[in-house]
Amino acid sequence: MAENKIPYKIYLTEDEMPRQWYNLRADMSNKPAPLLNPGTLQPMTATELETVFCAELVQQELDNDTPYFDIPQEIRDFYKMYRPAPLVRAYCLEEKLQTPAKIYYKFEGNNTSGSHKLNSAIAQAYYAKAQGLKGVTTETGAGQWGTALSMACGYLGLDCRVFMVKCSYEQKPFRREVMRVHGASVTPSPSEITQVGRKILAEFPGTTGSLGCAISEAVEVAVNTPGYRYVLGSVLNQVLLHQSIIGLEAKLALDKYGVKPDIIIGCAGGGSNLGGLIAPFMGEKLRGEADYRFIAVEPASCPTLTRGEYRYDFCDTGMVCPLAKMYTLGSSFMPSADHAGGLRFHGMSSIVSQLYADGYMEAQSVRQTEVFQAAEEFARVEGILPAPESSHAILAAINEAKKCQETGEEKTILFGLTGTGYFDLVAYEKFHNGEMNNYIPSDAEIAAALARLPKVD
Amino acid sequence: MAENKIPYKIYLTEDEMPRQWYNLRADMSNKPAPLLNPGTLQPMTATELETVFCAELVQQELDNDTPYFDIPQEIRDFYKMYRPAPLVRAYCLEEKLQTPAKIYYKFEGNNTSGSHKLNSAIAQAYYAKAQGLKGVTTETGAGQWGTALSMACGYLGLDCRVFMVKCSYEQKPFRREVMRVHGASVTPSPSEITQVGRKILAEFPGTTGSLGCAISEAVEVAVNTPGYRYVLGSVLNQVLLHQSIIGLEAKLALDKYGVKPDIIIGCAGGGSNLGGLIAPFMGEKLRGEADYRFIAVEPASCPTLTRGEYRYDFCDTGMVCPLAKMYTLGSSFMPSADHAGGLRFHGMSSIVSQLYADGYMEAQSVRQTEVFQAAEEFARVEGILPAPESSHAILAAINEAKKCQETGEEKTILFGLTGTGYFDLVAYEKFHNGEMNNYIPSDAEIAAALARLPKVD
Numbered sequence: 001m002a003e004n005k006i007p008y009k010i011y012l013t014e015d016e017m018p019r020q021w022y023n024l025r026a027d028m029s030n031k032p033a034p035l036l037n038p039g040t041l042q043p044m045t046a047t048e049l050e051t052v053f054c055a056e057l058v059q060q061e062l063d064n065d066t067p068y069f070d071i072p073q074e075i076r077d078f079y080k081m082y083r084p085a086p087l088v089r090a091y092c093l094e095e096k097l098q099t100p101a102k103i104y105y106k107f108e109g110n111n112t113s114g115s116h117k118l119n120s121a122i123a124q125a126y127y128a129k130a131q132g133l134k135g136v137t138t139e140t141g142a143g144q145w146g147t148a149l150s151m152a153c154g155y156l157g158l159d160c161r162v163f164m165v166k167c168s169y170e171q172k173p174f175r176r177e178v179m180r181v182h183g184a185s186v187t188p189s190p191s192e193i194t195q196v197g198r199k200i201l202a203e204f205p206g207t208t209g210s211l212g213c214a215i216s217e218a219v220e221v222a223v224n225t226p227g228y229r230y231v232l233g234s235v236l237n238q239v240l241l242h243q244s245i246i247g248l249e250a251k252l253a254l255d256k257y258g259v260k261p262d263i264i265i266g267c268a269g270g271g272s273n274l275g276g277l278i279a280p281f282m283g284e285k286l287r288g289e290a291d292y293r294f295i296a297v298e299p300a301s302c303p304t305l306t307r308g309e310y311r312y313d314f315c316d317t318g319m320v321c322p323l324a325k326m327y328t329l330g331s332s333f334m335p336s337a338d339h340a341g342g343l344r345f346h347g348m349s350s351i352v353s354q355l356y357a358d359g360y361m362e363a364q365s366v367r368q369t370e371v372f373q374a375a376e377e378f379a380r381v382e383g384i385l386p387a388p389e390s391s392h393a394i395l396a397a398i399n400e401a402k403k404c405q406e407t408g409e410e411k412t413i414l415f416g417l418t419g420t421g422y423f424d425l426v427a428y429e430k431f432h433n434g435e436m437n438n439y440i441p442s443d444a445e446i447a448a449a450l451a452r453l454p455k456v457d
Numbered sequence: 458m459a460e461n462k463i464p465y466k467i468y469l470t471e472d473e474m475p476r477q478w479y480n481l482r483a484d485m486s487n488k489p490a491p492l493l494n495p496g497t498l499q500p501m502t503a504t505e506l507e508t509v510f511c512a513e514l515v516q517q518e519l520d521n522d523t524p525y526f527d528i529p530q531e532i533r534d535f536y537k538m539y540r541p542a543p544l545v546r547a548y549c550l551e552e553k554l555q556t557p558a559k560i561y562y563k564f565e566g567n568n569t570s571g572s573h574k575l576n577s578a579i580a581q582a583y584y585a586k587a588q589g590l591k592g593v594t595t596e597t598g599a600g601q602w603g604t605a606l607s608m609a610c611g612y613l614g615l616d617c618r619v620f621m622v623k624c625s626y627e628q629k630p631f632r633r634e635v636m637r638v639h640g641a642s643v644t645p646s647p648s649e650i651t652q653v654g655r656k657i658l659a660e661f662p663g664t665t666g667s668l669g670c671a672i673s674e675a676v677e678v679a680v681n682t683p684g685y686r687y688v689l690g691s692v693l694n695q696v697l698l699h700q701s702i703i704g705l706e707a708k709l710a711l712d713k714y715g716v717k718p719d720i721i722i723g724c725a726g727g728g729s730n731l732g733g734l735i736a737p738f739m740g741e742k743l744r745g746e747a748d749y750r751f752i753a754v755e756p757a758s759c760p761t762l763t764r765g766e767y768r769y770d771f772c773d774t775g776m777v778c779p780l781a782k783m784y785t786l787g788s789s790f791m792p793s794a795d796h797a798g799g800l801r802f803h804g805m806s807s808i809v810s811q812l813y814a815d816g817y818m819e820a821q822s823v824r825q826t827e828v829f830q831a832a833e834e835f836a837r838v839e840g841i842l843p844a845p846e847s848s849h850a851i852l853a854a855i856n857e858a859k860k861c862q863e864t865g866e867e868k869t870i871l872f873g874l875t876g877t878g879y880f881d882l883v884a885y886e887k888f889h890n891g892e893m894n895n896y897i898p899s900d901a902e903i904a905a906a907l908a909r910l911p912k913v914d
Contacts, residue, residue, distance in 0.1 A: 007471045008537040014464045080465040081549060081840045092538060092612075110567055112842040112877075154837045155549075174882040180889050181836050379638050380611045383538045385569040420569075422879040425631040432637050 008091060010253040012084040018248040019071055021241050023060075024279045024351060026067035027286040030358055032237065032350035033325035034062075036312060041456055044322050051223060052230050056127040060238040069241060071123075072130075078122045078155065079245070082111035087253035088417075092381040094401070101404035103397060104261070105417040106250040106277065107384065112178065115387065115419030116273050117148035117233050120242035124231040125152035125160075134227035135159025139189065139214030141168055142342065143175030144387075144419065145233030146186070154182035161228075163189040163217045167208035175423050189214035196220055211344075212317025212331070219320065234270030235315060235324070235349050243276025250414065251280045261292060263400055265415040267392040268296040268305065268363070269342060271349030277416040278361075285360060294361040295400075296352065297392040299371070300440050301339040304329055304348045305356055305363035307446060312456035313347055323456060326353040329441075330449025336439035340368060340427035342389035346449070364396055367438040371395050372431040375421070387419040388427055465548060467710040469541040475705040476528055478698050480517075481736045481808060483524035484743040487815055489694065489807035490782035491519075493769060498913055501779050508680060509687050513584040517695040526698060528580075529587075535579045535612065536702070539568035544710035545874075549838040551858070558861035560854060561718070562874040563707040563734065564841065569635065572844065572876030573730050574605035574690050577699035581688040582609035582617075591684035592616025596646065596671030598625055599799065600632030601844075601876065602690030603643070611639035618685075620646040620674045624665035632880050646671035653677055667791070668801075669774025676777065691727030692772060692781070692806050700733025707871065708737045718749060718871040720857055724849040725753040725762065725820070726799060728806030734873040735818075742817060751818040752857075753809065754849040756828070757897050758796040761786055761805045762813055762820035764903060769913035770804055780913060783810040786898075787906025793896035797825060797884035799846035803906070821853055824895040828852050829888040832878070844876040845884055 025031055034043040049058040060069065071079075090103040108116035128136050135158055140146025146162040153160035162184050169176055169188040176186050189209045190197040194217040200207060207213075222230035233239065254261065264281055266274035274296055284290040296305055305327050313328040315321045328347040335344045348356075355361050368388075375391035377398070378384070386394060393415040404411050421428065430436045482488055491500035506515040517526065528536075547560040565573035585593050592615055597603025603619040610617035619641050626633055626645040633643050646666045647654040651674040657664060664670075679687035690696065711718065721738055723731035731753055741747040753762055762784050770785040772778045785804040792801045805813075812818050825845075832848035834855070835841070843851060850872040861868050878885065887893045 011468050111840050112836060114879075151837075151840060155840070173886065174879075177882040177886045177889065178842060181833050181842060181885060183837065376638050379569060380608075380640065383568050383608060383612070385635060385638060422571075422631075425634040428638060429630065429634045432634065 006089050006257050009086040009088050010256065011086055012249060012252055014080055016252060017076070017079065017084050018245055018252070019076065020068040021071055022244040022248055022279050022283065023063065023067055023069060023241050024244070024275070024283055025064040025237065027283045028354065030354055031064045032354045035322040035324055036456065038314065038320065038323060052219060054124070054127045054131050054133065054229050056131065057124060057238050060241055061236060072126060075122055075126050082118065084249050085110060087250055090382060093378060096377070096381045097398065097401050097405065099401040099405040100408060100410045101401040102410065102412045103401055104254070104412070104414045106246055106414070107417045108246060109384065109387070109417065109420035113144065113148035113151050114422060115144045115148065116243060116246060116276065117145045118151060119245050119276070120233060120239045120272065121145070121148035121152040123242040125149065125156050125158055128229055128231070129156050129158050133158070133229055135161060136229055136231045137161045137163070137218040137222040138231050138233070139163045139211060139218045141165050141211045141344065143168060143172055143423065146184070147175060147178050148233065149231065150179040150182035150184035153184065160184040161221060162186045163191065163214040165189055165209040165211055165214050171426070172423060189217050191217060194220045210317055215316040216320050234272040234345070235347065237351060239272050240275035240279070240349055240351050243272050244279040246273065246276040246416065247279040247281060250277065259412060260290070261414040262411040263293045263295065263413045265295045265297060265393045265396045265400070265413065267343060267389050267416065267418065268298045268348065268352065269389060270345045270347070271352040273416050273418045275349050275352050282355065282360065295396055296356065296361055296363040297396045298363065298365050299339060299343050299392065300365040300367045300438065302329065302335040302344050302346070303365040304346065306365045309450055310353060310357050313453055315347060324350050326350050327356065329446050330453055332452050333446065333449035338437050338439050340388060340430060340436065342387065343392065366392055366395050369431065369436055369438055372428065372436065374398050384417065385421045386417060387421045388424050390416070390418040393417070463546050463714050466543040466545050467713065468543055469706060469709055471537055473709060474533070474536065474541050475702055475709070476533065477525040478528055479701040479705055479736050479740065480520065480524055480526060480698050481701070481732070481740055482521040482694065484740045485811065487811055488521045489811045492779040492781055493913065495771065495777065495780060509676060511581070511584045511588050511590065511686050513588065514581060514695050517698055518693060529583060532579055532583050539575065541706050542567060544707055547839060550835060553838045554855065554858050554862065556858040556862040557865060557867045558858040559867065559869045560858055561711070561869070561871045563703055563871070564874045565703060566841065566844070566874065566877035570601065570605035570608050571879060572601045572605065573700060573703060573733065574602045575608060576702050576733070577690060577696045577729065578605035578609040580699040582606065582613050582615055585686055585688070586613050586615050590615070590686055592618060593686055593688045594618045594620070594675040594679040595688050595690070596620045596668060596675045598622050598668045598801070600625060600629055600880065603641070604632060604635050605690065606688065607636040607639035607641035610641065617641040618678060619643045620648065620671040622646055622666040622668055622671050629880060646674050648674060651677045667774055672773040673777055691729040691802070692804065694808060696729050697732035697736070697806055697808050700729050701736040703730065703733040703873065704736040704738060707734065716869060717747070719868045720750045720752065720870045722752045722754060722850045722853045722857070722870065722872040724800060724846050724873065724875065725755045725805065725809065726846060727802045727804070728809040730873050730875045732806050732809050739812065739817065752853055753813065753818055753820040754853045755820065755822050756796060756800050756849065757822040757824045757895065759786065759792040759801055759803070760822040761803065763822045766907055767810060767814050770910055772804060781807050783807050784813065786903050787910055789909050790903065790906035795894050795896050797845060797887060797893065799844065800849065823849055823852050826888065826893050826895055829885065829893065831855050841874065842878045843874060844878045845881050847873070847875040850874070
């Protein structure tokens, strides 16, 4: 292990950093289906979307043809604060596993928000400011997205109002406190300050909230407050566009050393990391220039791709947002409260869904105790405490590396390490104490959630 | 701010990483005073020290003459996992302050332990393993050092027994959990498993422990368990030797761009970061090759250099460890419980103390509310949530940069950003809620603690 030609960490120089995001849709022959207006069930127009989202972001959301979008200089400067993110050669993990496989991971956790979410947060905050807005609203569950958005808004001097699911607000006070460091206002949801919040509180006085309710509150405030818009950290096409920076940097770093991955692995919740990581590689595959094996890894407790249906569904449980065509477990599906490992969204990015439906990608579901086992194994040799979400990809990568050990194949594996687990230690504690279970939803449970959906297809 | 010749972050390549640690003592004409045996008050011999510490580390501890020590290949490989640490040009902070000063910081927080402590932890664990030991014992207060040592031992397969001050064990369960991720055993101190622990529990049944007690327990276990030694994360000469990697990398990075700092600032608790950061620069100053202004920054609540006395004292409150000649507030001095900002040690590295006594360095004490104000200001523009300890240096750097704004001088400032504040959010919360105070010990309080010391000088 002494002297390797490829360093432990490959950093691009600032001059080498990408100046454009890549829009994977431009190379897809089957484009992702459009968002539908929940009232008319007709495709959402730009005008309709602009009541909720910033104008520039609506253009990015609807553009299925332009392959590259310039990254504005101000965003590139912000990226330089925490990027280029390192591409790490996992020499220590390889040695531990005694595998002939070559393992690389793109690490996105080296910033205070602790995840890749910041890549899109700064873009969305930038366009909001450029449009002359006063602020943005959003929801957050565990708090990764809310933290990232708070950082971006704090930097740009934009007001940031976060609705945080009440049980997370109370159980994760540290995440809330980081948002306050960056000047955001954080409101536990459901709250008394919105109509929908008051309605839910009247109906369920003791509720600890849900992501669906927090979305509805954030949208209500954005729509009713002059100078405000709503922003979202995953699922949307615009988010995958911004997150393409992950894959673009990874590919540039690999290209510098003439390395071509055989297998590319990403964890999949709403698809923001997975879609960003695979983007330029998938583009090559779609254009017939190269072939790669892509694996989306999701929790067995929320198995959207592996057990969901590909159809139109609401993005929120409140059913007030537009409908997206995607793999879904049904917008009323709720993962078990015992599920600690993130990636709890019932649906999936329309882009990722379409690629999966068209056979360009595989999907695996994994159990959370095995995920934490892999996380701990990884932490001990690679020196990074991974987020539970990221650890889904770690587990799949370890499994592939073990197969190489059996077959003797020297495959090159690339996976996305989306973030750090500093705010997930309650889950690690449960794991250490043997209190973590592996709840898996029944077919009947999923069927029931899907049966509650309106027929659109 | 668009195109700067000097990038936001300067990373050395792996080939450029230092292959030797620098021993500052070799260039000091007044050497630091030797450790004294608490029984005989005579200088501790190598044989005496080897009952507690690893043999190789004892050599490093006692060697005042050899200027460079080779870093073993295994340690260099481990360093590659999380180093080289970036030297960051704080463009965003400079812009925020509208200062002509050029601000750089060496960031040591990009690893799971979240601080520079890992630099010495891996070295001490390595020599313990090379000596054929089974394991090591240590104490930890807030948990930074314990976490770092757990990581190093977990990596090398060495048993790691940490005595964690009971109040921290209970109030900082996340730190404890990270240590468990790396396979360490963590015992709340005082415990029932040592003689000294049982004695203290019998005397003070409800006590929540102290660092001094935890040290005594860790030493007792190391001395009485075959195959174990005790290790320590600060104060000792060997620790400053290992931490010289911080300053060596910083200097190499600055030299690459022809930059020479005017002012070098480090926070000072036991002196591990400060001594490491300044080492190669101070060496130049001692040899008359260059001049720099050095500033040690300490909390007003524990003002060792600015209000302590330079004399022999115990390193532990239990008065069982060797005596060191150092600036001290008295080993029975306890900083106020309201003090949240780290750097609580009553004494100071003998090397740092001697340099300060000889006039090579300045010292400042700062109040903790101002420290947290600076921390927040920094986080918002630089995207890193700093540890309270590091934030003492941030505050001093900001103050120097503001002076430049007044005078128009384009000074170059380098400071050490020792770590991240992910596990210090209770303190940030206190700050946000206006519940943080600025307790400063009275002259009488310090005099009383000093009066309790034996006369040795």
